[in-house]
Amino acid sequence: MKATMKDVAALAGVGVGTVSRVINGVKVKEITRKKVEAAIDELSYEPDEYARALKTNRSNTLALILPTIWHPFFSELAYYIEEELSKQGYKLYLCNADGDPEKEYEYIQMVKQNKVDGIIGITYSDVDKYVSSNLPFVSIDRHFSEDVTYVTSDNFGGGTLAAKELVMRGCKTVAYIGGFSPFPNETVNRREGFLSYCRDKKVPFKILDMPEPITDLHNQILRFIKENDTIDGIFTVNDFMGLTVLETLKTIGKTAPQDFQLIGFDGVRMAHERKYTLSTIAQSVPLMAATAVDAILNKIKGIEVPKRIILPVNFVSNNTTIELR
Amino acid sequence: MKATMKDVAALAGVGVGTVSRVINGVKVKEITRKKVEAAIDELSYEPDEYARALKTNRSNTLALILPTIWHPFFSELAYYIEEELSKQGYKLYLCNADGDPEKEYEYIQMVKQNKVDGIIGITYSDVDKYVSSNLPFVSIDRHFSEDVTYVTSDNFGGGTLAAKELVMRGCKTVAYIGGFSPFPNETVNRREGFLSYCRDKKVPFKILDMPEPITDLHNQILRFIKENDTIDGIFTVNDFMGLTVLETLKTIGKTAPQDFQLIGFDGVRMAHERKYTLSTIAQSVPLMAATAVDAILNKIKGIEVPKRIILPVNFVSNNTTIELR
Structure with missing residues (x-):
């Protein structure tokens, strides 16, 4: 049985409205916030997608989690993702996770609190237990046991x-x-x-x-x-x-x-x-960026997205293979 | 001897950034928070209340405006800036301005609306008229007519x-x-x-x-x-x-x-x-990143910062010059 907001409120000894405020990042007393967060943890409560969809006030921000931005593949990808999002009126948080699951977890929490609308992540850490199919999360190159969409090249x-x-x-x-x-x-x-x-x-x-x-x-x-x-x-x-x-x-x-x-x-x-x-x-990095952005924005809107999206690759002959006539 | 944040981190077996996050009420894993809190108790560590007071009600976000992230100099800089900010509990917006002053202007507006606390910018566009000395803005490599702090190498x-x-x-x-x-x-x-x-x-x-x-x-x-x-x-x-x-x-x-x-x-x-x-x-990109972050955080706190900060460079002999004996 999944816990509801009511269960959280009962366990924390507060009203449902207070729980909602904590989830949405509205300021409440520190002691109250702690009680609510403890109850959320204890019950493994997750705000549900439908309730979130009803909210009109989106943050219009996304997070991009990368192992490191200091790598030409990742920086090209970030370049195109930011460009694509900017066209859609979205701002982008950049996170170099660098194998620190704690940093990745922080952004996952921000999504749950509606401070960030969703995450595009290239992550090789062990964050499986935090990533569920109703979290607006699109993975690149890595598949999760959960039903999480991922975009990858062929x-x-x-x-x-x-x-x-x-x-x-x-x-x-x-x-x-x-x-x-x-x-x-x-x-x-x-x-x-x-x-x-x-x-x-x-x-x-x-x-x-x-x-x-x-x-x-x-x-x-x-x-x-x-x-x-x-x-x-x-x-x-x-x-x-x-x-x-x-x-x-x-x-x-x-x-x-x-x-x-x-x-x-x-x-x-x-x-x-x-x-x-x-x-x-x-x-094709521009295509990968556009596809990932498309998938995450659809997920946020509640539109169904395939679990696995595979993109074509091509051979580029440069200076380490001989030229064929 | 007063305990420092570093002592707490060492005792708890976590990074300084994690301690900072716990102190600032940023969500971390329950077990991590407990370890940090135990270390704080054991060492009787007292976070500087004044510094914390200045931080409340801030967005705890900064924007980094670059011509493009897809360039190894800029991506190295972004890497170290994000790392530095993360330790301080700040999140980073990434903006590839790509010569579009409109995009830069958007972030300047976000600062004025308190949605972003400040900007670190490498910008070669004509945004002078929007950048005033009381805007929390630190420029890299470019000086403005206004009294804006800039960080540059020698x-x-x-x-x-x-x-x-x-x-x-x-x-x-x-x-x-x-x-x-x-x-x-x-x-x-x-x-x-x-x-x-x-x-x-x-x-x-x-x-x-x-x-x-x-x-x-x-x-x-x-x-x-x-x-x-x-x-x-x-x-x-x-x-x-x-x-x-x-x-x-x-x-x-x-x-x-x-x-x-x-x-x-x-x-x-x-x-x-x-x-x-x-x-x-x-x-020295790590030094440039740390200096720019330091300058912008001081500006946000209202601490005076020099207008021009110059950093040392060094010669690296690689494969395009002969070796000297």
Whole structure:
């Protein structure tokens, strides 16, 4: 049985109106607020979507929770999300969660108090227990056990495409290099897509999987390449890993695309006017931003949104693969 | 000895930000709040009541106005500003102004309506008429006619340092390459510092000044280098211009540091764990963020703040200058 506002009021020994004021962030006496909050916690009470929809006074703010804004993929995403929201009259709170679930939890509370209308989150922390299907929350790249909408690129298709592009360019033995996180996220599908193509087409492949946080990355890559010296094509879980592979192999005199070919994933650029940093499977960041904004605004309005939204990726040939005629 | 917030944090095994949140009544997890409250009791810690009184009824939000978040310098700055503010219990609105003064003006209005407590702004638009000395506004890199506090790196000193480092590494004819904006900003001092050193030390120099927005950048650089083929050391207004010079000269077979040496300005990195992209005069972004946050919070509290705050820079030798023994 879900707790109601009445239950909270009874347990806290206050009126229903007081509970409503606390939930909506209206100022009440400190001691009263504490009693109500304790009752909310004890009963795991969640203000329901319908009651919230009736309120005309929305905050017209959204929160964007990112691991860090200091990363070109996340800053491009934030750029387009803010631009899209601004067109809709929304303001954006920025939160670098940086693996601190406490910070993420704060914004979840702000949504429950109607101080923020909803959250777009890229989160790899363990916040599952706070995220429920009636919370206006859209996740990017990570799925939750709860019925939470998430937007992601076609990671499996992108992995397959990377394998295909390497093979088309003459690679005979290919490798996948990547880390993996303890939290379920979509990037594992990049690996699966890549390996699936190799198995189907009987392309010899090697794998370097590194649990996160990765230690001694440079030497792990060197050892892997030395032990598998037939590798002539590499696909990395993301562009940063690709750049690290480039830098590492340079120290033993190997450069791309002369000595090996390399394809990353993400399509990071330092800024709008800068080029891609290597050949890559590029995610469409503007589309991802527009889709996430659309989904969260629909959720806020009570319009049903699919649980999983998958967006296309494309191969961008840059300076680490050979040009095909 | 009076206990400090740091002592409480250490005893409770949480961050200072969490203690601050508990004290300011920001919601944190029940178990965390209990730990912090126990530590406060045990240490007889007393939060400064006066400071807290000033905070009540504030929105506890600030706005950060940037030309764009999609740029490693701005995203690093936003990262550290948000981190700093979070410790103080503040939330951050992100605004990509992108040369749209209307968007900047909206946040200025929000301050006047007490929806936002203050603004940290990097703005190159014409918002002078809206920015007055009693508006809680801290500018970065740009000065206003009004008595508005601004935080900036030692751009003149950085320019001088770049010239000195090039000359120390054997350069005989040096060049400055940069664009310039119609709005007054601090970056012109990089040029002035560089030229001042050259004049003082009688080092031959050439200048390529390009009015913004810059058209046909690639060909302007090529023409300049071809017309001045004795140039063996280049200082650029920022790292992005430096990267463009590198890419452009590569097309005519010139690489650094073999054929010429190059120093940029800013010290951009794509992310915390990535390297600098070239030899550069690095700004201290964490210090700039902490200083700007300190200044704006003092302004909000009515504490006087200097009009101009200048921060040190340092030279970072990377792959575009030769190593000195």
